[in-house]
Amino acid sequence: MDETPGLRERKKAATRLALHEAALRLAIEQGVDGVTVEAIADTANVSRRTFSNYFSGKEEAIFHGDTMRLRRMLELIREQPTDEQPWTVLTRAALRLTEETYLGNMEWLIRRRQLRGHPSLASHQVAAYTVVERELAAELADRLSGDDVELRARVLAAVFLTTMRVAVQDSTEHPDRPLLDVVSAALASAAPA
Amino acid sequence: MDETPGLRERKKAATRLALHEAALRLAIEQGVDGVTVEAIADTANVSRRTFSNYFSGKEEAIFHGDTMRLRRMLELIREQPTDEQPWTVLTRAALRLTEETYLGNMEWLIRRRQLRGHPSLASHQVAAYTVVERELAAELADRLSGDDVELRARVLAAVFLTTMRVAVQDSTEHPDRPLLDVVSAALASAAPA
DNA sequence: TACAAACCTTGCCCAACAGGCAAGTTTGCC
DNA sequence: GGCAAACTTGCCTGTTGGGCAAGGTTTGTA
Numbered sequence: 001m002d003e004t005p006g007l008r009e010r011k012k013a014a015t016r017l018a019l020h021e022a023a024l025r026l027a028i029e030q031g032v033d034g035v036t037v038e039a040i041a042d043t044a045n046v047s048r049r050t051f052s053n054y055f056s057g058k059e060e061a062i063f064h065g066d067t068m069r070l071r072r073m074l075e076l077i078r079e080q081p082t083d084e085q086p087w088t089v090l091t092r093a094a095l096r097l098t099e100e101t102y103l104g105n106m107e108w109l110i111r112r113r114q115l116r117g118h119p120s121l122a123s124h125q126v127a128a129y130t131v132v133e134r135e136l137a138a139e140l141a142d143r144l145s146g147d148d149v150e151l152r153a154r155v156l157a158a159v160f161l162t163t164m165r166v167a168v169q170d171s172t173e174h175p176d177r178p179l180l181d182v183v184s185a186a187l188a189s190a191a192p193a
Numbered sequence: 194m195d196e197t198p199g200l201r202e203r204k205k206a207a208t209r210l211a212l213h214e215a216a217l218r219l220a221i222e223q224g225v226d227g228v229t230v231e232a233i234a235d236t237a238n239v240s241r242r243t244f245s246n247y248f249s250g251k252e253e254a255i256f257h258g259d260t261m262r263l264r265r266m267l268e269l270i271r272e273q274p275t276d277e278q279p280w281t282v283l284t285r286a287a288l289r290l291t292e293e294t295y296l297g298n299m300e301w302l303i304r305r306r307q308l309r310g311h312p313s314l315a316s317h318q319v320a321a322y323t324v325v326e327r328e329l330a331a332e333l334a335d336r337l338s339g340d341d342v343e344l345r346a347r348v349l350a351a352v353f354l355t356t357m358r359v360a361v362q363d364s365t366e367h368p369d370r371p372l373l374d375v376v377s378a379a380l381a382s383a384a385p386a
Numbered sequence: 387t388a389c390a391a392a393c394c395t396t397g398c399c400c401a402a403c404a405g406g407c408a409a410g411t412t413t414g415c416c
Numbered sequence: 417g418g419c420a421a422a423c424t425t426g427c428c429t430g431t432t433g434g435g436c437a438a439g440g441t442t443t444g445t446a
Contacts, residue, residue, distance in 0.1 A: 006442080006443080007441095007442065007443090008393075008394080008441085008443075011394090011441095011442090012394085036430090036431065036432090037431080037432070038431085046395075046396090047396050047397075048396095048397095048432095049395075049397070049434090050394085050395055050396070052432090052433060052434065053394075056433075056434095057432080057433085122323065123316075123320035123323065126316075126323050127316035127320065130315065130316065130319050148378055148382070150363075151359075151360075151375065151378055151379060151382070152378075152382045154362075154363060155356055155359050155360075155379050155382050156382070156383075158356065158358070158359045159352050159355060159356065159383050161355075162352060162354075162355040163351065163352065165351070166344075166347050166348050166351045167344075167348075170343075170344055170347060182344065185341055185344055186344060186348050189341070189344070189345045189349070189385065190348050190349075190352050190385060191385060191386050192382065192383060192384060192385060192386065193384050193385065193386045199414075200412095200413065201412085201413055201414075201422070201423080204413090204423090205423085229401090229402065229403090230403070230404095231402085239424075239425090240425050241403095241425095241426095242405090242424075242425055242426070242427090243423085243424055243425070245403085245404065245405065246423080249404075249405095250403085250404085
């Protein structure tokens with residue numbers, strides 16, 4: 001494994017993160033439509049043109065946090081034994097991720113919740129969650145057998161990711177209830193037969 | 194019930210449909226990015242400005258067919274008895290809708306399939322399917338009981354809609370297999386415990 | 387250490403776009 | 417017929433994504 005991913009990569013990650021944070025902060029402060037890409041780039045000390053090299057739009061920048069979480073979740077899933085029930089694997093990964101989120105940069109959760117009331121973002125959040133859908137489906141296909149493995153893997157991946165999305169959305173609307181609760185309740189009610 | 198929804202409404206529906214058809218046709222012919230909103234409006238014999246009164250972008254126009262199908266599905270769901278298992282109700286509605294689609298304007302299915310290979314649309318398709326999510330969740334909430342009705346209704350709605358989406362996507366990628374087959378296989382594998 | 391190739395950032399540019407506004411036109415209703 | 421509400425359109429402006437090429441930085445290699 002790479003101890004240090006190289007200076008170039010580290011710088012890129014830093015810039016991406018800076019843009020994400022700027023986007024998130026400004027969107028919370030001034031509303032999503034009140035922020036221009038230029039303002040975000042400014043805040044992160046890069047040119048507007050550079051912003052476009054990292055994200056295809058401000059919404060993508062805003063949801064980069066969700067994207068990173070989902071990538072991490074993919075890792076957690078891949079780490080697990082292949083001889084267990086797929087839904088069990090998915091549930092465990094989701095709960096671990098949620099714990100990590102609480103223990104680690106709780107910032108994410110706090111600021112994420114402040115996006116409540118900007119419903120124009122909903123469709124972009126959905127999009128963020130479907131980006132990893134194919135990757136997850138491929139992983140799950142290896143863990144299934146029988147007929148229609150392709151289709152069933154895709155359905156399972158989509159169902160799982162959409163459940164996670166609903167849990168996060170619901171949690172931003174009911175900030176008093178612990179995220180872990182919401183996630184496990186949501187997953188329980190979506191568990192396939 | 195309104196026998197005639199009024200001339201105004203009929204004209205609007207006709208314009209919306211004309212824009213949708215134009216968008217779909219041009220997108221298939223020239224690729225999604227190769228088409229301008231102006232060209233679509235032109236083809237439908239309205240001004241570019243009027244296009245904006247109907248749709249917020251070309252992708253929304255392209256997926257108006259899906260949107261109509263989903264609205265129809267909501268009707269089919271509402272028509273059904275409230276004392277049956279929610280998933281049974283949803284499955285039946287989905288299958289009926291699919292039959293209708295085959296019997297009626299099969300055009301939709303044919304041209305829908307020709308969008309294959311324009312993956313930039315994927316996120317917008319997902320968005321189209323989530324538009325009705327809240328409405329469906331509200332309907333389902335009335336049909337559930339026990340704890341967490343709100344959350345479970347949302348999860349159920351999201352799971353169902355995402356399954357339908359995957360089925361349609363999968364069907365566009367495997368045009369040889371009947372849509373009804375794919376839909377019922379997908380729903381079966383997503384059925385909650 | 388030197389140097390070339392690969393890669394990033396930036397400014398410049400342009401076509402496309404969303405949506406506010408106001409004037410003109412059509413429809414619904416009495 | 418005639419009035420009010422709703423719709424269409426043209427005009428306009430600020431914003432956007434992304435192509436291109438000129439610099440600067442990092443990396444791998446010798």
